[in-house]
Amino acid sequence: MSSYRRDLVSRSTRNEFRSLATDMTVRLVAEAWQNHNFAPVPEDELNYDDSSVRRTTFETYAAAIDWTDYAQVSRALLVFEDFIRYYRQSGWDGNWLEEVTVKLERDGLSVDERGRISWLRRPVTTGHLEKLTDPSGILAELERVSRTIADDPAAAIGSAKQLIEATAKTVLRERGIAFDEHTKVPALVKQAQKALHLDASSVTPGPDGTDAVKKILGGVASIAVGVAELRNRGYGTGHGQASTPTNLGIRHAQLAANAAITWCQLMLDTLGDPAAPWKKAAVSSQPYQAPTSAAAS
Structure with missing residues (x-):
């Protein structure tokens, strides 16, 4: 992967959501990803060591995502929305929502009152x-x-x-x-x-x-x-x-x-x-070159 490509959602934000998986069941964590058509990488290919099966399950799916790809990241944000809704419906106390909101805002994302995540500014392709x-x-x-x-x-x-x-x-x-x-x-x-x-x-x-x-x-x-x-x-x-x-x-x-x-x-x-007009103009402005004798033959 080119070093010029940047993650659209930072590792810090992903780690925050991975921490939320601690208080969910393994089945719920896996289903949240699978519901949005994500598949995990095999655990033996995962460069991650954690005593929590729930957090490890989260990471098997997160590790399969290209976090520089807008389409994949947009689907992953739907998974994060499901995590937020689960926590809200379960009545969890604490400052977990504030923590994920701050991290998302640093990535240019916001969370509304319904738990929907949206871009504050559109990423440059x-x-x-x-x-x-x-x-x-x-x-x-x-x-x-x-x-x-x-x-x-x-x-x-x-x-x-x-x-x-x-x-x-x-x-x-x-x-x-x-x-x-x-x-x-x-x-x-x-x-x-x-x-x-x-x-x-x-x-x-x-x-x-x-x-x-x-x-x-x-x-x-x-x-x-x-x-x-x-x-x-x-x-x-x-x-x-x-x-x-x-x-x-x-x-x-x-x-x-x-x-x-x-x-x-x-x-x-x-x-x-x-197909942009400047490209066509640049091509048409190039000087004519006569074919070589080999090409002509």
Whole structure:
């Protein structure tokens, strides 16, 4: 597995749910996984040692999951929901719900009053990251957003702005286009979108050339610039403040993070799409090469 792929649900969160298995029967633990079409790995192939049969049973299923795969993780979250509902219906006391909620929030997930787990922000598709020459800059900012969004809104807003910068610079580097490291975010966003024919001036066939899509692209560019402006007005980290901003909450951090990820997802999707207009333009602009004599024969 590529080192560039990151777990969408951290080991810390998985361990928290594994601990919940301690107070369930082995049958209930296994059925929770099997109900969502998961199969265990053989115990002799499991690199895990525990005196609890229940926790070991949990781990045989968890070890079979690719935690970097969005589809598999989404199904695994349904298992976690079943664990939460079991504990609630059984009337278990203690701070177990608070513990799992905090861990999930650090991974960008939330739990509602019914025990449903949902994404606070949509993960960037890891498959596109794997195709990049070096996605480490993007990954570093994603990690910072994930780590701070629940506890430090200002830091999350600052990291969201930096995520946009990192993505724009990565796109330009992948396209072989020179850029100034000190260029401001609005100019970077414009330059990166133009490099992928996602700007209003691009003339492209199909849906990409319609007024409707161009309006959407203009709106996406505006929200990316808005994240940078929010940070620059003192609501995000990056500049020392004489006074800390007031009334800044988690919802503002989520707004900035979701906005940044929406723009970054668009850029990475387009960069990795073999049928994207910029790809076709790049191929058509290559100079003609006459066939060699061997090929001609």
